[in-house]
Amino acid sequence: MSSDFRAPKGVPEYFPPVSAGFLYVRDALAAPAQRAGYGYIELPVFEETALFERGVGESTDVVSKEMYTFTDRGDRSITLRPEGTAGVMRAVVEHGLYRGPLPVKLWYAGAFFRAERPQRGRYRQLQQVGLEAIGSTAPALDAEVIALANAGFASLGLRNYELQLTSLGCAQCRPIYRELLSAFLVNCDLDEATRLRAGLNPLRVLDDKRDAVQRQLVTAPLPVDHLCADCTEHFASVCSTLDLLHVAWVANPRLVRGLDYYTRTAFEFTHSGLGAQSGIGGGGRYDGLMASLGGSDLSGIGFGLGVDRTLLAVEAEGIHLPIAPAIDVVGIATSVLSQDALIVIIQRLRHLGVCADVAYDSRSLKAGLKTADRLGARWAIILGDDELAEGQVAIKDLRTGEQVHHSNDAIEQWAPSLRWRAESA
Numbered sequence: 001m002s003s004d005f006r007a008p009k010g011v012p013e014y015f016p017p018v019s020a021g022f023l024y025v026r027d028a029l030a031a032p033a034q035r036a037g038y039g040y041i042e043l044p045v046f047e048e049t050a051l052f053e054r055g056v057g058e059s060t061d062v063v064s065k066e067m068y069t070f071t072d073r074g075d076r077s078i079t080l081r082p083e084g085t086a087g088v089m090r091a092v093v094e095h096g097l098y099r100g101p102l103p104v105k106l107w108y109a110g111a112f113f114r115a116e117r118p119q120r121g122r123y124r125q126l127q128q129v130g131l132e133a134i135g136s137t138a139p140a141l142d143a144e145v146i147a148l149a150n151a152g153f154a155s156l157g158l159r160n161y162e163l164q165l166t167s168l169g170c171a172q173c174r175p176i177y178r179e180l181l182s183a184f185l186v187n188c189d190l191d192e193a194t195r196l197r198a199g200l201n202p203l204r205v206l207d208d209k210r211d212a213v214q215r216q217l218v219t220a221p222l223p224v225d226h227l228c229a230d231c232t233e234h235f236a237s238v239c240s241t242l243d244l245l246h247v248a249w250v251a252n253p254r255l256v257r258g259l260d261y262y263t264r265t266a267f268e269f270t271h272s273g274l275g276a277q278s279g280i281g282g283g284g285r286y287d288g289l290m291a292s293l294g295g296s297d298l299s300g301i302g303f304g305l306g307v308d309r310t311l312l313a314v315e316a317e318g319i320h321l322p323i324a325p326a327i328d329v330v331g332i333a334t335s336v337l338s339q340d341a342l343i344v345i346i347q348r349l350r351h352l353g354v355c356a357d358v359a360y361d362s363r364s365l366k367a368g369l370k371t372a373d374r375l376g377a378r379w380a381i382i383l384g385d386d387e388l389a390e391g392q393v394a395i396k397d398l399r400t401g402e403q404v405h406h407s408n409d410a411i412e413q414w415a416p417s418l419r420w421r422a423e424s425a
């Protein structure tokens, strides 16, 4: 069968059985934040375009080339969210959340939109789990945030990933460093587009992947070598706290994040099994973001973890996720008369916490058992005219073939023994 329609280009879809892995990964990445006191925030999927222009930065690829922007019916410029941090900051300011206990700790999950050139692991609709901690400059909070990201990846059994860490300096030391770097870049042989990029944000050039550019940058000044005393102390403290927490990291003094709001700590998790799209998560501190959106000047730190890419990383490492089978029991009615009684029993089982389905269109026991097998059920509940007359059901263990009869009236007693999913997860 072929349809007239296809999903939009660059948009991954997850359906069974892979979608169970998607949910598992998403929940595993979010679990550490929930255990650390982060509350959930459900953000709008679209915002005023200016929020991202001002928050994320007009010189970034994300804002200048990748936003899905449209004019709505009220003539407002609207953009599908390309990331979550700007929206969280907007919400914190708009709803005065910063007036409560600090730091404000929030986590979120969902789809984000970037009009990138699609390839494996690079999508136009991407899924992130993210968190933000706003209102504290404590370096231990930077370490907490990084450790929570690491805990998510580690809980999935991932091993072939690396945490890269650096400091990008602050409003005091960065402008001085920026001048130094700009002066250095003037003497490099760069093409017009790169020169333009350097004019908007010279740090971006440090991250250029091309050999011809990197060769010229060997002696370039690096942010970590030009930090002010406060930033040096902050970074040293983040590093030593990560060591204390046994979170392995490597210094990457050339790390530049793709979004403009970062100050001080910046980090990225990369996985070696994903080819060019190796970033499975990243984040950092942002000191001026809230003020730039019109709020008070509170510092924040956070991360965004890529659910799509983490799922690819899990596959690349051949990790078997402990995903529960979809269904415990399938009900089979072997006569027309027994059908109504069967669906009542199935509903009662569901209420009692058993995952149960019905072989609706199976006209025979054989066909019903085949359906049960295809659905991966452990048991079949069989109801025919004989069982109906005796007020019983037959329960067949599909692994052993063993069959027992139970009374319909005592369903509360035997139902708990049919919870296979919960045990095998």
Ligand code: HAM
Binding pocket: 082, 083, 084, 085, 114, 116, 121, 122, 123, 124, 125, 126, 127, 128, 130, 131, 132, 258, 259, 279, 280, 281, 282, 283, 284, 285, 301, 302, 303, 304, 305, 306, 307, 308, 309
């Ligand atoms: P980001 O580095 O732009 O940061 O995105 C975070 C993660 O989202 C990436 O490491 C990657 O795993 C995933 N990702 C990004 N773009 C794509 C794509 N086109 N296809 C698939 N996956 C993708 C942020 O978004 C920041 N808001 C993170 C943050 C929160 N910083 C501070 N707080």
